[in-house]
Amino acid sequence: MRLLLLGGTAEGRVLAKALHPRVDIVSSLAGRVPDPALPVGPVRVGGFGGVGGLRRWLRDERIDAVVDATHPFAATMTAHAAQVCGELRIPLLVLARPAWDPGSAIVVDSDGEAAQTVERNRYSRIFLTTGRSGTRAFTGSEAWFLIRAVTEPDGAWLPRRHRLVLSRGPYHYDDELALLRDHRIEALVTKNSGGDMTRAKLDAAGALGIPVVMVARPPLPAGVVTAASVDEATSWVARLANR
Numbered sequence: 116m117r118l119l120l121l122g123g124t125a126e127g128r129v130l131a132k133a134l135h136p137r138v139d140i141v142s143s144l145a146g147r148v149p150d151p152a153l154p155v156g157p158v159r160v161g162g163f164g165g166v167g168g169l170r171r172w173l174r175d176e177r178i179d180a181v182v183d184a185t186h187p188f189a190a191t192m193t194a195h196a197a198q199v200c201g202e203l204r205i206p207l208l209v210l211a212r213p214a215w216d217p218g219s220a221i222v223v224d225s226d227g228e229a230a231q232t233v234e235r236n237r238y239s240r241i242f243l244t245t246g247r248s249g250t251r252a253f254t255g256s257e258a259w260f261l262i263r264a265v266t267e268p269d270g271a272w273l274p275r276r277h278r279l280v281l282s283r284g285p286y287h288y289d290d291e292l293a294l295l296r297d298h299r300i301e302a303l304v305t306k307n308s309g310g311d312m313t314r315a316k317l318d319a320a321g322a323l324g325i326p327v328v329m330v331a332r333p334p335l336p337a338g339v340v341t342a343a344s345v346d347e348a349t350s351w352v353a354r355l356a357n358r
């Protein structure tokens with residue numbers, strides 16, 4: 116069985132390690148990060164060229180199954196995979212790590228709504244962790260932002276008053292607590308990414324009584340089969356391989 120593993124996440128790397136070399140896998144990365152952590156086994160990098168490109172690639176490479184282990188907010192890739200796998204009748208599994216419980220966070224549906232919430236509540240010092248493209252909605256804001264992202268946002272998409280920190284998780288509770296305190300943060304804006312690598316900021320914000328604005332996940336395409344953990348995904352692959 117030949118499997119395409121859509122990656123770009125820690126789960127994608129752990130799954131590749133669990134399957135390679137027993138299963139013939141090829142991992143795929145979008146190619147956004149200049150120096151990505153690479154999964155074991157064969158890797159291809161870059162977009163497929165939309166739905167048509169993905170359809171061609173899956174056929175050319177004689178792919179029998181796809182595991183989509185992209186980030187929960189990588190909605191376009193997930194939609195393309197669901198459409199093309201449906202058309203070609205290729206089994207697809209979406210490895211979707213469980214979402215965080217938003218608790219008392221203000222839950223919004225988009226970066227734009229998060230920006231409106233910041234303005235409405237007049238938060239003036241914000242820790243913004245919605246990623247490279249997530250800064251765009253905040254460009255017109257007069258608040259001050261501590262922006263943390265893996266890769267640098269486009270300069271035109273940055274708010275006027277900010278400090279940019281480029282780094283990659285995992286992050287730890289004590290460091291997050293110190294970061295929030297040192298920068299006198301009044302609100303945290305985050306996606307509901309889920310997982311342990313970046314959740315310490317929520318715990319730290321909770322301990323300091325800092326309000327959280329949380330962007331809800333985009334819905335998954337209707338009818339897709341999901342796994343909540345790498346173990347579940349490994350079992351799904353094993354069942355297919357033994358069929």
Ligand code: NAP
Nearest residue numbers: 122123143144145162163164165185186188189190191192
């Ligand atoms: P997206 O909006 O869903 O994808 C945009 C386009 O990027 C897709 O249409 C596809 O191009 C290409 N692409 C995305 N993931 C790909 C993959 N694994 N392999 C090959 N092409 C891929 O996704 P995104 O938000 O730009 O995220 C890109 C990558 O970064 C994903 O692998 C994701 O796991 C990772 N990531 C995203 C976030 C986030 O918050 N969005 C956070 C951490 C990591 P074509 O249409 O040309 O095929």
